[in-house]
Amino acid sequence: MRPINLSVQVTLKILLIIHLLSVNFVCAEAKQAVNIAYLTQEQKAPPPLSNLDAFIPNKGVLGAELAIDDNNTTGQFTGQQFVLKKFIVPLDGNVVDTFNKEVGDQYPYVVVNLPADFINKIADLPAAKQKLLFDVATVDDALRNEQCRSNVRHILPNRAMRADALAQYMMKKRWNKWFLVIGATEEDHLFADALRRAAKRFGMKIVEEKNWEHTYDARRTAQSDVAVFTQVDDYDVLVVADEQGQFGEYLEYRTWNARPVIGTQGLVATAWHRTHEQWGAVQIQNRFKDQAGRWMEEQDYAAYLAVRAIGEAATRTKSNDINRLKDYMLSDAFALQGYKGxxxxxxxxxxxxxxxxxLAAPRSLVAVAPIEGFLHPKTELDTLGYDQPESTCKWSK
Amino acid sequence: MKKNILGLCLTVALAGAAQAETVFVTLEKDNALAVVDPVAGKLIKTVEIGQRPRGIAISPDNKLLYVATSDDNTIKIIDAETLKEIGRLPSGEDPETFALNPAGDRLYVSNEDDSQVTVIDISHKKAVKQIKVGVEPEGITASPDNLWVASASETTNMVHWIDTKTNAIVENTLVDPRPRALGFTADSQQLWVTSEMAGTLMILDVKTKQIIKTVKFDVQGVTADKIQPVGVVIDKDRKRGYVALGPANRVAVINAQTFEVEKYLLVGQRVWNLAFSPDQKRLYTTNGTSNDISLIDLEAQTVTKSIGVGTYPWGVAVKP
Structure with a gap:
């Protein structure tokens, strides 16, 4: 081969590089973009109830980040690119303003990690009409019933689903007589409503019901209050509604009669738990822990599922169009893998x-609801929560 | 000495009567390998093998076993006679499933947590390539004609077609959710893929890489969520295929021409992986939670034996 002079060689190389770059550029252009916004507000750390569990300020967002990575791993084979843009409103900020001003039209999908009060405030905004919101934080039954909105999807199991899951397990164990203990917050009363509904649905009996009005001080509560408080007529199981965990932890082992504790403490109903490792769950537990440096919490799981749901729908429909994805997600064809069988x-x-x-105890997974034997003509999963005939949600697609 | 000779004679006599093959079963929770004489229906012995053994394969000359000891982060090479470790392969982290190519010189390992497949040159004990695949790759298999390696990623829900000449993905097929295991037909024309979550078996045409048939499993008296298809094998003549249905505790028998499910055979609990006897007259199943293997007589299409082997039997390989 004849030697080519240096300048020609350099020119050739430059041309080659330009060529390669332009090819890459074209590839990047051709990728279909699916833009997802993540909206949340900073939280104030609540007064510590215990030194055991540190306050986690970033529940949710790390799940969404893991899911974006998973979506993009798939996207490299389908020519789709998923983008997650985080909007974290400061403590003294205004969520509605941020939504209106910053979460623009380019983000048709919004993962919303905000308290129940905010969901419809956002959903009813004109700017939200052409968007699909994924609520990854609330467990509110009303938001799924009379207050439901057609542009909102709810990821976490609501209170009714949780109460039904607990009730199915108690029914299986024949813990038919419940002693219901209710905390002071509004949320506790909402969960108590869900428990009453579940008791009725599954033919369980609430033989005693009491509001916790004692102190929340660990030492005092543990020593005397619980024993006195639980001297009631005979029951099989103490069912507690204390969503913030202000006193529920102190009930176990301290009741007057030796009875199990179930509800928001003791045996709890949850979307996700660190003891869960079946159906490939151990893999996502590990992947999450590697990335986040902590265990996956419910909101992380919910945000993961929300972003994965968008990914799954986009991959299967080969589209980023909101109406197509929305239809697909509500269709029978949609099947999201959530590591729960x-x-x-x-x-x-x-x-x-x-x-x-x-259904999890602190260090062991006790059961997974729907419990075997609870049947449903369409899917056993619909034995939990509000089934179609019971729903008071009236939205047309 | 006399006793030994007598024992030897007896073994030889038995062997003559019904080709005594050896079945090797990895025991995930015992950190051991079970050695089974299936014809006698006996566990011969259990040998320590390493931390959390799962995937297992035997070399084409039947001299070497490859065992993924997941928590040791390696694939061990075991002498199939002495059962002594003679080497280790650089599998990457937490190896679970892998495929041995027909020539027996390459191993393809799924690295679940890293979303990649590692290609290992066995004779040099070297990883020669890492191929980026979808999220949580699990099932992997090499085609008998040596042209393809198919890798299934559980969360991406895809089968990745890896060209064995270039070790690059040339095509991807979207399949039902959580694809678990896959197997080529002996003629390399079809790829059978199981979906754990949809409870289906998909038949893919190797030429077009498209799904040509989806078989939905439906076992009377078993709820749909218990039907989690995992291991899949197809006989040499492509007469029948067999799919392990996990916690449904059944093996589905599928007509490989019409794709009808002919029957469901009740085996042990959480049936996971499958292997033929060398003459393909029997099928062995590992049953994860009943701690045994089932032996299926394929001529009679019945389960004839179950043999207790140890805790969490996972993979199975057969030596003639």
Whole structure:
């Protein structure tokens, strides 16, 4: 081969590089973009109830980040690019303003990690009409019923689903007589309502019901209050509604009669738990822990599922169009893998994600609801929560 | 000495009567390998093998066993006679499933947590390539004609077609959620893929890489969520295929021409992986939670034996 002079060589190389760059550029251009916003507000650390569990300020967002990575791993084979843009409103900020001014039209999908009060404030904004919101934080039954909105999907199991899961387990154990103990917050009363509904649905009996009005001081509560408080007529199981965990932890082992504790403490109903390792769950537990440096919490799991649901719908429809994805997600074809055995899907009547509910003790997974034997003509998953005939949600797609 | 000779004679006599093959089963929770004489229906012995053994394969000349000891982060090479470790392969982290190519000189390992497949040159004990695949790759298999390696990623829900000449992905097929295991037909024309979550078996045409048939499993008296298809094998003549249905505790028998499910055979609990006897007259199943293997007589299409082996039997390989 004849030697080529240096300048020609350099020119050739430059041309080659330009050529390669332009090819890359074209490839990047050709990628279909699916833009997802993540909206949350900073939280004030609550007064510590215990030194055991540190306050976690970033619940949710790390799940969304893991899911974006998973979506993009898939996207490299399908020519889709998923983008997650985080909008974290400061403590003294205004969520509605941020939504209106910053979460623009380029973000049709919004993962919303905000308290129940905010969901419809956002959903009813004109700017939200052409968007699909994924509520990854609330467990509110009303938001899935009379207050439901057609542009909102709810990822976490609501209170009714949790109460039904607990009730199914108690029924299986024949713990038919419940002693219901209710905390002071509004949320505690909402969960108590869900428990009453579950008791009725599954033929359980609430033989005693009391509001916790004692102190929240660990030492005093543990020593005397619980024993006195629990001297009631005979019951099989103490069912507690204390969502913030202000006193529920002190009930176990301290009741007057030796009885199990179930509800928000003791045996709890949850979407996700660190003891869960079946159906490939151990893999996502590990992947999450590697990335986040802590265990996956419920909101992380919910945000993961929300972003994965968008990914799954975009991959299967080969589209980023909101109406196509929305239709697909509500169709029978949609099957989201959520590491809980059954494929997950959305209930067409209220936008709630249909899913198994884990029943977990602090260090062991006790059962997964729906419990075997609870049957349903369509899917056993709909034995949990508000089934179509019971739903008071009235939105047309 | 006399006793030994007598024992030897007896073994030889038995062997003559019904080709005594050896079945090796990895025991995930015992950190051991079970050695089974299936014809006698007996566990011969259990040998320590390493931390959390799962995937297992035997070399084409039947002299070497490859065992993924997941928590040791390696694939061990074991002498199939002495059962002594003679080497280790650089599998990457937490190896679980892998495929041995027909020539027996390459191993393809799924690295679940890193979303990649590692290609290992066995004779040099070297990783020669890492191929980026979808999220949580699990099932992997090499085609008998040596042209393809198919890798299934559980969260991406895809089968990745890896060209064995270039070790690059040339095509991807979207499949039902949580694809678990895959197997080529002996003629390399079809790829059978199981979906754990949809409870289905998909038949893919190797030429077009498209799904040509989806078989939905439906076992009377078993709820749909318990039907979690995992291991899949197809006989040499492509007459029948067999799919392990996990916690449904059944093996589905599928007509490989019509794709009808002919029957469901009740085996042990959480049936996971499958292997034929060398003459393909028997099928062995590992049953994860009943701690045994089942032996299926394929001529009679019945389960004839279950043999207790140890805790969490996972993979199975057969030596003639």
């Amino acid at each position: 059954n494929p997950l899907s959305f209930r067409s009547w209220d936008g709630q994600l249909r899913q198994p509910v884990l």
